[in-house]
Amino acid sequence: MNPIMIxxxxxxxxxxxxxxxLLAVYVxxxxxxxxxxxxxxxxxxxxSIVTGLFAPDWDFVYLPEGEDLLRGLLDTLxxxxxxxxxxxxxxxxxxxxxxxxMSRFRPISGSGRVLLSFVRTFPELVMALLFIKAVGPGSxxxxxxxxxxxxxxxxxxxxxxxxxxxxxxxxxxxxxxxNRLQLLWFAVLPQVLPSFLSYTLYRFxxxxxxxxxxxxxxxxxxxxxxxxxxxxxxxxxxxxILLGIVVMITIIDLISGAVRKKLV
Amino acid sequence: MSTQIKLGSDPSQPxxxxxxxxxxxxxxxxxxxxxxxxxxxxQTEASLGELFTGMPNMADLLKxxxxxxxxxxxxxxxxxxxxxxxxxxxxxxxxxxxxxxxLLCAGNLAPNRWLYYPSRLLLNLVRTIPDxxxxxxxxxxxxxxxxxxxxxxxxxxxxxxxKLTYELLETVDRGPLEALTAAGGNYFQRIAYGVVPQIxxxxxSFVLYTFxxxxxxxxxxxxxxxxxxxxxxxxxLGxxxxxxxxxxxxxxxxxxxxxxxxxxxxxxxxx
Numbered sequence: 038m039n040p041i042m043i044x045x046x047x048x049x050x051x052x053x054x055x056x057x058x059l060l061a062v063y064v065x066x067x068x069x070x071x072x073x074x075x076x077x078x079x080x081x082x083x084x085s086i087v088t089g090l091f092a093p094d095w096d097f098v099y100l101p102e103g104e105d106l107l108r109g110l111l112d113t114l115x116x117x118x119x120x121x122x123x124x125x126x127x128x129x130x131x132x133x134x135x136x137x138x139m140s141r142f143r144p145i146s147g148s149g150r151v152l153l154s155f156v157r158t159f160p161e162l163v164m165a166l167l168f169i170k171a172v173g174p175g176s177x178x179x180x181x182x183x184x185x186x187x188x189x190x191x192x193x194x195x196x197x198x199x200x201x202x203x204x205x206x207x208x209x210x211x212x213x214x215x216n217r218l219q220l221l222w223f224a225v226l227p228q229v230l231p232s233f234l235s236y237t238l239y240r241f242x243x244x245x246x247x248x249x250x251x252x253x254x255x256x257x258x259x260x261x262x263x264x265x266x267x268x269x270x271x272x273x274x275x276x277x278i279l280l281g282i283v284v285m286i287t288i289i290d291l292i293s294g295a296v297r298k299k300l301v
Numbered sequence: 302m303s304t305q306i307k308l309g310s311d312p313s314q315p316x317x318x319x320x321x322x323x324x325x326x327x328x329x330x331x332x333x334x335x336x337x338x339x340x341x342x343x344q345t346e347a348s349l350g351e352l353f354t355g356m357p358n359m360a361d362l363l364k365x366x367x368x369x370x371x372x373x374x375x376x377x378x379x380x381x382x383x384x385x386x387x388x389x390x391x392x393x394x395x396x397x398x399x400x401x402x403x404l405l406c407a408g409n410l411a412p413n414r415w416l417y418y419p420s421r422l423l424l425n426l427v428r429t430i431p432d433x434x435x436x437x438x439x440x441x442x443x444x445x446x447x448x449x450x451x452x453x454x455x456x457x458x459x460x461x462x463x464k465l466t467y468e469l470l471e472t473v474d475r476g477p478l479e480a481l482t483a484a485g486g487n488y489f490q491r492i493a494y495g496v497v498p499q500i501x502x503x504x505x506s507f508v509l510y511t512f513x514x515x516x517x518x519x520x521x522x523x524x525x526x527x528x529x530x531x532x533x534x535x536x537x538l539g540x541x542x543x544x545x546x547x548x549x550x551x552x553x554x555x556x557x558x559x560x561x562x563x564x565x566x567x568x569x570x571x572x
Contacts, residue, residue, distance in 0.1 A: 066389040069382070070447055082442050115344035122338050158557045162433070162521045163550060166538060171359035172352060176345035181352070250433040253525055257345065263434070264525075267441050275438070279430070286429040 082270075089272025090279065097277050106281045109252075109259035114285070116176050116251065116258050117244040120183025125237045127188050132195030133221075139199060149196070157189025161247055165256040176257030183244050183251075190243075194236045195229070202228045235300045238293045245289055249282050366547040373545040374552065377533055381556060383447055384529035387522070388515040391451045395458025396508045402463040404492065407470035412488065424463055432457040432518045436527040447528030454515050454522075461514070465507045466500070473499045502571045509564045509571075516560050520553045 098106045133139050135149030165182035172178050207224035215223070252260020259278060266274040341347075404410055406424060411417040432453050439449030477495040486494065523531020530553060537545040 062389070063393070066386045069386050070390060070451065086438070086442065112344055115341035118337055119341040119345055119347060122341075154558070155554070158517070158554050158561070159550070160517065160521045160553070162524055163534060166534065167359075167362060170362050170538075172355035177347050177351060180345050180347055246429070246431045250431050250437075253433065253437065260434075264437060267437055270441070279434075282434070283426055283429050287426070290429070 085270075085272045086275070089274075090276040092273055093277035093280055094271070094273035095277065097274055098281075104262060106259070106262075106277060109262050109278070110281055110285050112176055113245065113248045113252075113258035113260075116179045116183065116256075117241060117248040119180045120248070121187065121237060121241040121244050123180065123184030124187030124191055124240065125233070127184065128191040128195050129233075131188060131192035132199055135192060135196040136199035138202075146196075150193075153189050153192045153196070155189075156186065157193065159186065159189070161186035162251070162254060165251055166254055169255055174255040174257075179248060179251040179256035179258060182256060183247060186247075187240050187244060191236060191240050195233055198229050198232045198236070199225065231300050235297045238297050238300075242286075242290055242293050245286055249286075362543060365541075365543040368544065369547040369551060370542075370544040371548060373537075373548045377530060377549055377552060380523070380530040380533055381552060384519045384523075384531075385516065385556070385560075387447050387450050387454060387529055388512060388519040391454025391519070392458050392508060392512045392515050394451075395455045395511070396462055396504075398455070398459045399462035399466060402459060403466035403470060406463060406467040409471055409473075409475075410492070410496065424460055427456065428460040428464065433522065433525060436522045437525040440526045445526040445528075450519060450522040450527030450529060453527060454519060457518070458511050458515060461511050462504075462507050465510075466504060469500055469503050469507075470496065506568045506571050509568050513561050513564050517557055520557065 131149060131153060135146055135153055137143070137146045140146050161182050164186050165178055168178040168181045172181065202225060206228070207220050210220050210224050248258050248260075249263075250260050252258040252262070253264045255261065259282060263275065263278045263282075266272075266278060402420065402424065405412075405416050405420045408417065435456055436450055436453035439452045443449045443452070473496055477499070478491055481491045481495045519529045519531075521531045521534075523529045524534060526532070530549060533549050534546065537543070537549065
């Protein structure tokens with residue numbers, strides 16, 4: 038045996054079992070998909086989409102009688118702003134509930150955590166469907182859906198932020214006889230506020246994206262004219278709406294990213 | 302000049318303490334934000350009154366949702382399996398396409414600078430389009446069914462995985478790459494032996510993360526006709542069978558939480 042032979046990396050015997058399981062999963066997944074081929078008209082449709090996307094219907098940008106691109110985008114923006122503000126406000130108490138260092142008993146923060154992850158997994162579109170049943174179709178249902186759904190993520194991020202605070206200031210305040218509310222206001226809040234704002238802006242970026250599709254189910258915003266143009270095959274109109282959405286989201290991402298960099 | 306710092310406020314003597322920064326900016330920001338909120342409220346016709354009058358409707362809805370009609374469970378198992386399939390296939394194809402795309406977009410590994418900027422720009426633009434919107438477009442191209450859903454998830458996965466991967470690629474250790482270049486390795490050998498071992502664990506973690514997101518997305522793609530469990534929302538809500546909707550929601554939550562849990566555990570093991 039050669040003494041300078043490089044030892045072979047260890048290969049566990051279960052490796053092949055894992056590969057076999059993966060292979061089985063993929064066989065199951067691909068075999069279940071009906072690749073029945075595409076519609077004969079697909080080529081034609083793709084062609085008209087491409088021409089529509091490159092020759093957008095500029096007239097749709099502003100129509101005097103309403104229901105145009107700019108108003109749709111404004112509506113989308115308004116839904117996401119209001120939804121984000123509501124969710125940020127609702128998230129703060131939830132964050133303190135779910136933060137492990139804010140309560141003396143584990144089950145309290147644990148239950149907050151479970152509730153937040155439940156809200157997070159609940160799809161916002163389904164939430165919007167339920168709110169439409171409650172307050173009727175329109176932007177307000179979209180606002181409520183975004184406002185409640187975002188609490189799932191924001192609450193979790195806020196809670197993690199609260200858990201990571203420096204205990205020094207609160208101990209100093211406690212030593213000088215501050216009550217719990219003063220502790221919260223003067224020691225905890227100043228520390229967490231910049232990151233809270235930064236997370237809120239980040240969630241706002243996500244909410245703008247979500248708000249563009251809420252209209253598909255009747256919860257307001259640019260999605261309503263888009264789904265209408267798609268179903269009536271007005272590809273030039275689809276083109277201009279897509280362009281509007283991409284431009285709006287890009288601008289918002291740039292602004293929000295710049296502000297977030299300044300905040301933290 | 303007195304070097305003593307007066308702690309008490311004495312209006313006759315100018316304080317040596319630094320003045321707090323001006324609050325004008327803060328007030329202006331506050332006013333701007335309030336104006337934004339007010340304008341948004343006006344635009345969306347939000348009203349607390351409507352919410353309160355809607356509350357009984359909501360309570361009524363919840364009352365009708367319980368108890369869930371468990372017998373409906375058998376009908377939706379197929380839809381749920383299709384959802385998972387769509388997410389799995391979409392993520393896998395997306396991950397495979399994402400590898401060359403990420404290489405093109407990584408500043409330190411891109412074979413050609415002229416490809417680097419356009420591919421990054423394109424990737425950034427694609428990432429702005431929400432997956433459900435992609436699905437709606439693909440549905441009008443390919444017709445109803447899971448295929449447009451898979452395509453939408455694929456495009457979304459390519460955009461997300463490429464972004465995460467090229468950011469990682471830009472931080473790889475250059476040592477092995479330089480050694481391989483010195484030993485005469487070509488581009489593909491350098492990638493395969495110098496880069497892949499460094500990033501494979503993280504890459505798998507990104508794929509799993511994307512899979513989690515895709516399962517959630519696939520659960521609602523059916524709302525625009527792109528297959529999966531989402532199709533059943535329309536069917537049950539349209540016929541006002543809320544107890545069936547409740548079964549769908551609970552089943553989706555259970556599956557998503559289970560997949561999230563498994564994937565998180567797996568990712569912890571990988572890294």
